[in-house]
Amino acid sequence: MHDMIVRLYRLPDIQEGTQALAQCGIRIRRCMPYELLTLQHWVSANFSPKWLSEATVAMAHQPPGCLIATRDSAILGFVCVDATMRGFLGPMGLVETARGQGIGRMLLLTALHEMRHMGYAYAILGGVGPVDFYRKVAAAEVIPNSTPGIYEDLLPDPPSC
Template sequence: MIDMLVNLYELPDSSELYQKLHDQGIILRRANAYERHIVADWVGEHFSPKWVSEVKVAFSRQPITCYIATRNKEILGFACIETTAKGFYGPTGVSDAARGTGIGKALLLRTMEALKESGYVYGIIGGVGPIEFYKKAVGAVEIPNSTPGIYRDILPD
């Protein structure tokens, strides 16, 4: 799967999307250290064991580089940055029940904004699945010759 590059100085305005989520009672925020086990367990239940490992790395950073979307104290989605490599986005996921609400795009934008706030000019989305989503959401472009990229020689589960 190919990697993609995001120009962090050309990110779209996120305020309308954030307000839309807020109006639905959805909170988008950086996870807290004391929530590590809760977020890791949720990711393990809904996604991959490898993603649990990456989430735990996000919680080892200061500040924490995992963002979550919640409603009524229930996790709906998550996104991490700088787990696999510096400047990298992912893993990320939204629960089946919350897909289509804009949470995935909001988490993508918030984490890209966090990379920019950290001093990066570009963000990297590694091993992309939904190429068209990232192109449309943040203007990501494919990085030539980036397959398999950092995800070569992965140990099996």
């Protein structure tokens, strides 16, 4: 698992893609503090305890650093900014039934635009799985010698999760 870097000053426009999702009833927006427990329940049900931890930290910022894709008041996917380290994007993930429809692309690009507005010039994608997805959508490049990067000496997940 490598880290990747994205140039935030060369991002594709998201207006058209956002409108296309809206026509399907899909919205990408910030997760609000009063939705924290709902988000935690959803991440816990769909992903790992470590992603739950990172999403919780992202939600502790003001404004919260977690964006969600929703349809009919249900979460389809999430992405975190400034959770694991400053300048890091991730984790991100969609429920299996929502994958392969362009939602991940727009979730990622919306979060990257958000980081650009925050004042970052580059985003780091920490310990990525699908390298080709990030390469294709955001022209991300693998950072040499970034394995294991910051992800070393990991504590095991608690037994109750």
